[in-house]
Amino acid sequence: MTDPTSELMIKLNRETSKIDWQALQRFYAQGAVLVVAADQDLVATAAAFAEDNTQHIASLLEKGLLQKADEAQAKTWLTEKCEVWAVVVAPWVLVQRERKLAS
Template sequence: MHQDPATLRAHLQGEMGAITWPELQPHFARGALLAVTDPLDLLEAAMALVQDDKATVEAWLKAGTLQQPDIDHARGWEHRQPRFQAVVIAPWVLVKESTP
């Protein structure tokens, strides 16, 4: 399914929502969580995954701006209880911490 970028962007924006760490824990437990960090934008990361832009996604993974959270991330989130913005790009749930 290839949509034009503007339509895809609008669709993904409509799918984004706020979520808490307790709601994300099951996704973390099954290894389906991807964390987006600054300066990467959550929507930009979601679009690259949907469009199967392997080179870009691999570059972000290598740079650490897109990462599969580990137990240290989980412990930090458990302690701090931040809020996140999230979007589902099956099988992944992409999250980015919301700024206070």
Template sequence: MSEEFPDAQDPEMLRQKLALETAPIAWRELERFHARGVVVQAAETLDLVEVGYQLTQDNKSQVEQWMQAGELGSVTDADARDWHASNREVWALVIAPWVLIQKDKPA
């Protein structure tokens, strides 16, 4: 069980905790994390909290499935430039060492 996620044995409690930690943030605040390669973008069709939960559970098969489907992956440099220029706000959830983001409010 992860020390950072002490409620990992109670899936619903952990999901609620993650939901409370999801918040909007200006892309410019995340650029240094993008430069380090730790920002992961989830498609708008995914539930950001569920993605975070699966990462905390080290569910590699689900994460790989999302990646292969193009629903989870790195932010392109072109998107990063566009978001900087437009002062874009994204939704974010930190699952150390990763910063999960979505362009639109999670469902």
């Protein structure tokens, strides 16, 4: 895993922001949106892409912790006017639904 204080992690963290799911529809239609599971670190996952860590990415895909956004999810998020955390690692847009904290 990438050191959280590395230049790459700091850069990706700065490039990560909340965005309305609706604003990502063009990228979803192109098949370029990957959903990162809520229990995974979005920035660390983006770093794996930037570093071309195919073994880690394959492991996430195999475990279902990373997947292409599907139609049902996209429709639900659009209906709910959902905000997601997003970071771009071309050609991909990695997104993660905001975690709800237990009260």
